[in-house]
Amino acid sequence: MADATNVLHVSPVIPVVTIEDPQHAVPVARALADGGIRIIELTLRTDSALTSLKLIANEVPDILLGAGTILTPGQADAAVAAGAQFLVSPGVTPALLDHMLTLDVPVLPGVATVGEVMAVAERGLDAMKFFPAGPAGGPSYLAAIGAPVPNVQFCPTGGISLATAPDYLKLPNVSCVGGSWLTPRGAVEAEDWSQIAALAREAAGLGG
Numbered sequence: 001m002a003d004a005t006n007v008l009h010v011s012p013v014i015p016v017v018t019i020e021d022p023q024h025a026v027p028v029a030r031a032l033a034d035g036g037i038r039i040i041e042l043t044l045r046t047d048s049a050l051t052s053l054k055l056i057a058n059e060v061p062d063i064l065l066g067a068g069t070i071l072t073p074g075q076a077d078a079a080v081a082a083g084a085q086f087l088v089s090p091g092v093t094p095a096l097l098d099h100m101l102t103l104d105v106p107v108l109p110g111v112a113t114v115g116e117v118m119a120v121a122e123r124g125l126d127a128m129k130f131f132p133a134g135p136a137g138g139p140s141y142l143a144a145i146g147a148p149v150p151n152v153q154f155c156p157t158g159g160i161s162l163a164t165a166p167d168y169l170k171l172p173n174v175s176c177v178g179g180s181w182l183t184p185r186g187a188v189e190a191e192d193w194s195q196i197a198a199l200a201r202e203a204a205g206l207g208g
């Protein structure tokens with residue numbers, strides 16, 4: 001296992017990408033990279049997600065490629081076999097965390113409460129996904145967690161936009177945010193890669 005702290009410092013925004021048609025996988029990844037975003041969390045929410053992971057891993061090597069929506073140990077194994085370089089889960093169970101920590105890739109477990117943060121930190125991790133960030137309490141909630149638990153860094157995800165990302169990024173315990181707004185479904189289906197590159201460019205600009 002590896003802590004995911006480095007993963008949190010690649011980009012101010014980790015795009016959360018869901019691809020239905022694997023033919024879109026490589027152009028989406030290239031459009032994000034063209035816009036200056038060199039990291040992806042590709043969700044395992046479609047039947048073809050593992051195919052898309054493999055394609056991006058093989059054809060866009062300058063992207064740090066993660067697999068998201070990991071719910072089971074089997075999905076974690078399949079994602080790593082397909083080329084995932086880090087794993088993201090929306091939440092954790094003891095069994096899933098045990099298994100992910102045996103794998104040789106950084107792991108970003110999802111947490112939403114102080115108790116979950118403490119349970120994951122007990123396992124030696126200090127980088128976590130805060131999900132679903134908006135509904136779970138937003139920036140003020142994360143700021144409050146930072147008082148008793150200052151050593152954990154978060155990637156809040158869920159309900160974040162270009163407009164609200166700065167409210168999170170200014171917090172000392174936030175290294176980056178995640179969001180699906182860089183790859184709108186309509187733009188992917190219309191194969192509007194220039195729109196995705198433009199959205200990536202705006203997001204990359206959040207880093208200053």
Ligand code: 3PG
Nearest residue numbers: 016157158159160179180
């Ligand atoms: C995730 O899986 O992290 C979320 O679905 C992304 O949330 P968003 O669509 O609100 O950005």
